[in-house]
Amino acid sequence: MKSIKGDVGLAVCVIVLAAGYLVLNMRLPEVRLSDPLGPKAFPALVGVGLIASALLLLLETRSKRRTRPNTEARKVAAHVEPAPKVQPLVLIGMILWAIIYYTCFEPVGYLISTSVFLLGLLSYFNRKRHLMNVIVAFGVALAFDLVFSKLLGVPMPTGLLPF
Known part of the structure; x- marks a missing residue:
């Protein structure tokens, strides 16, 4: 259970930081010298990638939560030492x-x-x-x-x- 709470906390922190990063990126001035995308494209890609990664982590923890009680019960029954x-x-x-x-x-x-x-x-x-x-x-x-x-x-x- 400790691992799941840590994963959720990490995902939430990454989403909050990435959202702040994207807000700061939107405040960059529009400059179009020679690059058709401008200076905002790469940071926006990074921010969206961070949010997507955090959402995938949340989905993974959701599936862990569903399967966790069964594995915990098996560990107790088999007296398996934790890793x-x-x-x-x-x-x-x-x-x-x-x-x-x-x-x-x-x-x-x-x-x-x-x-x-x-x-x-x-x-x-x-x-x-x-x-x-x-x-x-x-x-x-x-x-x-x-x-x-x-x-x-x-x-x-x-x-x-x-x-």
């Missing part, structure tokens, strides 16, 4: 992994560094699903590269790749 808390080494490893990603982003390029970064995270958190991890890591990196470079006209660092 250990996340170790601090995992958090330190994620921070180091993000620092490595950040330092490699420009020289190696967006596509390679993002794919490797996502693959590393997915391989740890989604073990034993190697093919799915590779498909998701490269698919997400490629999709975002296409969105930013082609749709939004934001040049991404090419790094080692010629394109």
Whole structure:
């Protein structure tokens, strides 16, 4: 139950902060020099993405709430020990992994560094699903590269790749 309350609290906080972010974004001045979308497009996309993510988290917690009593009853009946808390080494490893990603982003390029970064995270958190991890890591990196470079006209660092 503690996890569900934390997820709901996180989702509500993200929605409130994203709404404030969108309000501040709407207050930006209209400037149309060479960019057809203007300076408001990317921040608006981020704000809408944050709200969508928070809503998905709320939907997930709703489904957890429905299935939770059954699993709690099974745990009591089977005398299963609860899972250990996340170790601090995992958090330190994620921070180091993000620092490595950040330092490699420009020289190696967006596509390679993002794919490797996502693959590393997915391989740890989604073990034993190697093919799915590779498909998701490269698919997400490629999709975002296409969105930013082609749709939004934001040049991404090419790094080692010629394109």
